Amino acid sequence: xxxxxxxxxxxxxxxxxxxxxxxxxxxxxxxxxxxxxxxxxxxxxxxxxxxxxxxxxxxxxxxxxxxxxxxxxxxxxxxxxxxxxxxxxxxxxxxxxxxxxxxxxxxxxxxxxxxxxxxxxxxxxxxxxxxxxxxxxxxxxxxxxxxxxxxxxxxxxxxxxxxxxxxxxxxxxxxxxxxxxxxxxxxxxxxxxxxxxxxxxxxxxxxxxxxxxxxxxxxxxxxxxxxxxxxxxxxxxxxxxxxxxxxxxxxxxxxxxxxxxxxxxxxxxxxxxxxxxxxxxxxxxxxxxxxxxxxxxxxxxxxxxxxxxxxxxxxxxxxxxxxxxxxxxxxxxx
Numbered sequence: 584x585x586x587x588x589x590x591x592x593x594x595x596x597x598x599x600x601x602x603x604x605x606x607x608x609x610x611x612x613x614x615x616x617x618x619x620x621x622x623x624x625x626x627x628x629x630x631x632x633x634x635x636x637x638x639x640x641x642x643x644x645x646x647x648x649x650x651x652x653x654x655x656x657x658x659x660x661x662x663x664x665x666x667x668x669x670x671x672x673x674x675x676x677x678x679x680x681x682x683x684x685x686x687x688x689x690x691x692x693x694x695x696x697x698x699x700x701x702x703x704x705x706x707x708x709x710x711x712x713x714x715x716x717x718x719x720x721x722x723x724x725x726x727x728x729x730x731x732x733x734x735x736x737x738x739x740x741x742x743x744x745x746x747x748x749x750x751x752x753x754x755x756x757x758x759x760x761x762x763x764x765x766x767x768x769x770x771x772x773x774x775x776x777x778x779x780x781x782x783x784x785x786x787x788x789x790x791x792x793x794x795x796x797x798x799x800x801x802x803x804x805x806x807x808x809x810x811x812x813x814x815x816x817x818x819x820x821x822x823x824x825x826x827x828x829x830x831x832x833x834x835x836x837x838x839x840x841x842x843x844x845x846x847x848x849x850x851x852x853x854x855x856x857x858x859x860x861x862x863x864x865x866x867x868x869x870x871x872x873x874x875x876x877x878x879x880x881x882x883x884x885x886x887x888x889x890x891x892x893x894x895x896x897x898x899x900x901x902x903x904x905x906x907x908x909x910x911x912x913x914x915x916x917x
Contacts, residue, residue: 660733668792677712677725677726681710697721698830699758709721712724712741717741731768741802753866754865755815757863758817762776766800773821775799782851799821802817803815842863846861
């Protein structure tokens with residue numbers, strides 16, 4: 584009997600070791616597939632909501648999907664610029680969404696889809712940087728511009744640097760100047776080009792303010808990896824001459840333009856500015872990413888873990904049961 588227990592223990596130890604090695608990769612694959620499905624569903628819904636193209640005069644406004652929402656978002660962008668984004672003095676303004684998108688027919692408060700070719704990443708973007716939204720994908724910070732483009736706008740989106748198997752902006756350090764970022768909304772697909780990389784303090788509000796006369800998209804995440812002491816910013820400017828391309832074309836462009844040299848990143852601390860070199864090497868995911876976060880409410884950490892790890896855990900469990908049954912059967916024969 585002692586020999587049987589040793590065999591079972593050895594089998595379970597091997598399965599546990601293999602599972603721990605495979606878990607990050609499997610979780611990342613499942614999370615990426617789920618994110619891509621969410622983005623595809625959003626894009627398809629936006630296309631279905633778009634009105635049919637009809638003949639118009641030169642002065643006529645084009646017909647748009649969700650016209651009331653579009654007008655409200657435009658008015659909001661004009662308002663926060665005129666007021667100097669005064670609401671950013673309150674840190675909770677980041678979390679509070681300015682609109683209830685479900686009231687306009689958009690489910691789950693998803694406002695846009697982000698495509699970052701350098702990271703091969705499709706990321707759904709939700710309205711308001713609440714903990715629950717950050718757990719599901721990217722989040723549009725409150726009191727920043729809605730993703731409509733146009734001068735005097737800066738759309739600021741935050742995402743975790745890896746969360747329960749979802750890669751999100753884990754490898755943000757690979758993004759380089761000139762990289763393309765595509766933003767899709769129910770009204771348009773806008774192409775931005777990275778023009779600046781920054782590392783700032785978490786309370787540096789000035790770094791994400793609207794810059795008059797510019798049409799910007801800013802991505803923000805934690806820095807350094809696994810820590811929460813600073814923020815890494817990727818600032819991109821709208822390229823009106825760039826047409827949206829297929830994912831395959833964008834990935835080919837990334838391969839052709841890859842630069843393995845360290846990224847030159849501007850570091851702003853207490854009013855001083857310096858340059859820091861950040862290595863672009865890929866970061867390996869951690870099995871316990873997101874473990875210290877509390878998504879709260881109906882969308883809890885346990886649910887996130889199940890979404891990203893249920894298949895992996897089920898396979899390991901089934902293999903363990905089959906292995907133990909085979910060992911027991913062999914023992915009985917002996």
